[in-house]
Amino acid sequence: MHSGANASPPTAGPGRERRPAGASPGRAQRPTMKDVAARAGVGLKTVSRVVNDEPGVLPDTAALVRKAIDELGFRRNDSARQLRTGRTGGVGLVLEDVADPFYCLLAGAVEQVARTHGSLLFAASSQDDPDRECELALALCERRVDGLIIVPAAHDHAYLAPELEAGMTVVFAERPPVNLAADTVLADNLEGARRGVGHLIEHGHHRIAFVGDAPDSYTTAQRLLGYRCAMAEARSPVDEGWIALAPPGPQLVRNTLTRLLDDPAEPVTALFTANSQVTVAVLRELAVRSRGTSAAPAPPRAPAPPPRRPALVGFDDIELADLLDPGVTVVAQDPTALGRAAARLLFERLAGDDAPPRTITLPTALIPRGSGELPPP
Amino acid sequence: MHSGANASPPTAGPGRERRPAGASPGRAQRPTMKDVAARAGVGLKTVSRVVNDEPGVLPDTAALVRKAIDELGFRRNDSARQLRTGRTGGVGLVLEDVADPFYCLLAGAVEQVARTHGSLLFAASSQDDPDRECELALALCERRVDGLIIVPAAHDHAYLAPELEAGMTVVFAERPPVNLAADTVLADNLEGARRGVGHLIEHGHHRIAFVGDAPDSYTTAQRLLGYRCAMAEARSPVDEGWIALAPPGPQLVRNTLTRLLDDPAEPVTALFTANSQVTVAVLRELAVRSRGTSAAPAPPRAPAPPPRRPALVGFDDIELADLLDPGVTVVAQDPTALGRAAARLLFERLAGDDAPPRTITLPTALIPRGSGELPPP
DNA sequence: CTGAAAGCGCTAACAC
DNA sequence: GTGTTAGCGCTTTCAG
Numbered sequence: 001m002h003s004g005a006n007a008s009p010p011t012a013g014p015g016r017e018r019r020p021a022g023a024s025p026g027r028a029q030r031p032t033m034k035d036v037a038a039r040a041g042v043g044l045k046t047v048s049r050v051v052n053d054e055p056g057v058l059p060d061t062a063a064l065v066r067k068a069i070d071e072l073g074f075r076r077n078d079s080a081r082q083l084r085t086g087r088t089g090g091v092g093l094v095l096e097d098v099a100d101p102f103y104c105l106l107a108g109a110v111e112q113v114a115r116t117h118g119s120l121l122f123a124a125s126s127q128d129d130p131d132r133e134c135e136l137a138l139a140l141c142e143r144r145v146d147g148l149i150i151v152p153a154a155h156d157h158a159y160l161a162p163e164l165e166a167g168m169t170v171v172f173a174e175r176p177p178v179n180l181a182a183d184t185v186l187a188d189n190l191e192g193a194r195r196g197v198g199h200l201i202e203h204g205h206h207r208i209a210f211v212g213d214a215p216d217s218y219t220t221a222q223r224l225l226g227y228r229c230a231m232a233e234a235r236s237p238v239d240e241g242w243i244a245l246a247p248p249g250p251q252l253v254r255n256t257l258t259r260l261l262d263d264p265a266e267p268v269t270a271l272f273t274a275n276s277q278v279t280v281a282v283l284r285e286l287a288v289r290s291r292g293t294s295a296a297p298a299p300p301r302a303p304a305p306p307p308r309r310p311a312l313v314g315f316d317d318i319e320l321a322d323l324l325d326p327g328v329t330v331v332a333q334d335p336t337a338l339g340r341a342a343a344r345l346l347f348e349r350l351a352g353d354d355a356p357p358r359t360i361t362l363p364t365a366l367i368p369r370g371s372g373e374l375p376p377p
Numbered sequence: 378m379h380s381g382a383n384a385s386p387p388t389a390g391p392g393r394e395r396r397p398a399g400a401s402p403g404r405a406q407r408p409t410m411k412d413v414a415a416r417a418g419v420g421l422k423t424v425s426r427v428v429n430d431e432p433g434v435l436p437d438t439a440a441l442v443r444k445a446i447d448e449l450g451f452r453r454n455d456s457a458r459q460l461r462t463g464r465t466g467g468v469g470l471v472l473e474d475v476a477d478p479f480y481c482l483l484a485g486a487v488e489q490v491a492r493t494h495g496s497l498l499f500a501a502s503s504q505d506d507p508d509r510e511c512e513l514a515l516a517l518c519e520r521r522v523d524g525l526i527i528v529p530a531a532h533d534h535a536y537l538a539p540e541l542e543a544g545m546t547v548v549f550a551e552r553p554p555v556n557l558a559a560d561t562v563l564a565d566n567l568e569g570a571r572r573g574v575g576h577l578i579e580h581g582h583h584r585i586a587f588v589g590d591a592p593d594s595y596t597t598a599q600r601l602l603g604y605r606c607a608m609a610e611a612r613s614p615v616d617e618g619w620i621a622l623a624p625p626g627p628q629l630v631r632n633t634l635t636r637l638l639d640d641p642a643e644p645v646t647a648l649f650t651a652n653s654q655v656t657v658a659v660l661r662e663l664a665v666r667s668r669g670t671s672a673a674p675a676p677p678r679a680p681a682p683p684p685r686r687p688a689l690v691g692f693d694d695i696e697l698a699d700l701l702d703p704g705v706t707v708v709a710q711d712p713t714a715l716g717r718a719a720a721r722l723l724f725e726r727l728a729g730d731d732a733p734p735r736t737i738t739l740p741t742a743l744i745p746r747g748s749g750e751l752p753p754p
Numbered sequence: 755c756t757g758a759a760a761g762c763g764c765t766a767a768c769a770c
Numbered sequence: 771g772t773g774t775t776a777g778c779g780c781t782t783t784c785a786g
Binding site for chain 1: 778779780782
């Protein structure tokens with residue numbers, strides 16, 4: 001094809017039919033650069049130059065090549081390019097769940113930064129399963145992503161050590177890695193919780209419960225620490241019974257609230273909920289309790305005294321928190337900022353930054369909306 | 378290396394140092410199958426067999442190979458594998474925004490299905506920009522994803538015709554393609570809107586407004602059609618002034634509501650909001666109006682009569698809709714079901730289904746929560 | 755300015 | 771059972 005005999009007009013060639021005899025009829029074979037070169041009557045490298053906008057091609061030659069490309073419907077095969085260049089133009093993101101409204105904001109930020117660097121995003125959900133995190137992270141390494149951002153589910157990240165040694169760039173977000181030194185971006189969980197609980201204390205509360213979920217979660221542990229700090233600073237003794245750590249199922253939350261709020265002797269007057277899932281579960285239960293109290297006994301004519309509602313501050317902002325009554329006061333961390341910082345750090349590393357691993361801590365914001373400013377009875 | 382001279386003990390080799398002299402110190406060179414083969418003292422193909430769990434390798438040999446793999450920290454390079462096999466084990470998803478709570482549910486479902494087929498997910502946000510959709514879709518084609526799911530932003534999908542011809546599998550979700558025949562998964566927008574508006578009519582409303590955003594959006598158009606159907610079926614005349622089509626910015630929404638609700642002659646008594654963004658914007662504005670009416674003039678002692686609140690049914694479910702007061706009645710489409718159906722369809726095609734393009738329409742669900750059951754004044 | 759040749763790391767065909 | 775060879779489609783190197 002590349003011999004001097006190939007003197008026929010470039011546009012007149014019938015096109016090479018490369019599909020093997022047995023190929024399925026639906027799956028057409030894609031043309032390659034070689035095909036384009038043949039069609040345009042130029043060398044392979046010239047096509048490559050045109051496709052990659054490299055200089056040193058006569059405009060006329062380039063036009064010829066582009067014509068062939070369009071006619072053939074050629075599209076460069078990135079697998080081959082990646083194999084040769086070593087860069088994939090992709091970053092991997094492993095997090096708990098892409099469908100979660102919190103994490104999808106993080107993912108969105110990562111994608112946006114990646115885009116400015118010409119990279120596409122692999123999004124993978126670990127479902128908070130350590131094995132799955134490992135499996136996904138390694139699958140992404142196998143795909144030779146340029147870099148990896150991980151929101152850890154695993155409690156040991158030694159499995160990544162060989163990858164780091166082999167040159168993989170990894171940044172952890174929201175939770176730090178265990179048994180591994182790597183860049184990390186965190187929210188200031190302890191300080192945020194301290195301020196949130198401090199806010200309740202400022203509004204006159206002393207008997208404040210901490211409602212969290214998994215006790216072995218890093219963020220919950222940090223936030224609990226913040227709670228203890230705030231209480232200690234206020235010289236408020238903590239009853240260990242006020243600390244509820246259980247998955248936020250409706251029944252469990254109900255029991256917890258009953259125990260905390262309906263204790264005739266010493267009910268708590270305020271709740272600090274340790275993350276958005278818990279906050280929502282608690283809000284739902286509080287709503288049920290309100291309805292249960294007011295619906296049956298109070299006739300609609302007399303405005304029933306609203307059932308005593310505990311003050312509430314939640315960690316993590318939640319959608320429509322401002323439209324609820326009362327508005328939900330929260331300690332908001334910014335998942336977008338988290339993702340953006342992690343992605344930026346990643347691309348700095350990819351650009352050659354060799355400094356020792358860094359940890360970036362992002363501030364949280366206290367947003368008063370009503371629920372956290374309710375006074376004690 | 379592979380000549381007969383290579384008779385040294387397999388495990389004793391110093392390991393090939395393949396890093397070129399000028400390589401940056403941080404980026405180590407990854408070992409290849411060839412390195413593993415040398416280290417284990419076996420042939421390349423044997424390593425390949427072990428890595429791919431192919432049969433026909435003596436357990437002892439396999440153990441030897443695995444040892445070398447671990448020692449070297451070998452991980453198969455998927456780019457090379459992809460180049461050879463033609464399959465990438467990746468699917469692409471182009472949608473408006475991965476950070477959107479609606480679309481991230483769709484993305485989560487796609488990822489979950491992909492996972493059962495051993496595929497990873499590329500998630501890309503078009504930001505509803507036609508050019509960006511095109512750019513991303515073609516970039517994914519260049520990467521030779523096994524298949525592509527697109528939530529269209531573009532108004533013309535002819536640009537994908539060469540890709541389809543070349544064998545790319547594409548499924549459209551939520552909105553149909555234009556100028557292209559391809560598989561599509563839609564929600565029953567028209568019927569959903571018809572039922573939602575019908576619900577308001579059943580509750581005694583006749584003067585019902587339709588509040589949507591972009592008038593050129595497929596979904597808005599379909600839902601408006603559903604609105605007109607319902608009104609026509611009820612023999613309720615439609616005042617074209619009730620149809621508000623504008624982006625849901627706060628000021629615009631405020632003006633719209635003022636026009637619709639404060640008309641002293643003939644205010645509408647109910648609102649049908651055409652998607653979740655509009656619904657939320659309207660709810661926010663209604664809340665402001667309530668506060669504005671009750672805060673200033675009414676002293677806290679006398680329970681001010683609640684400002685007349687229009688009934689409201691929204692298209693799309695929204696987070697915490699049940700906790701608002703009143704609860705928000707919605708016509709819910711199931712983004713997870715949408716994503717799952719699209720992904721399943723995609724993998725059926727990849728498995729060889731050659732039938733002509735199909736369109737799947739998914740039902741919607743009317744969820745009464747209070748706002749849609751408010752009677753007219 | 756252009757092109758031929760080498761090879762990225764792997765798998766598919768065949769040797770042995 | 772195991773090894774050798776020949777590419778996959780591209781970029782790199784170096785020669786015209």
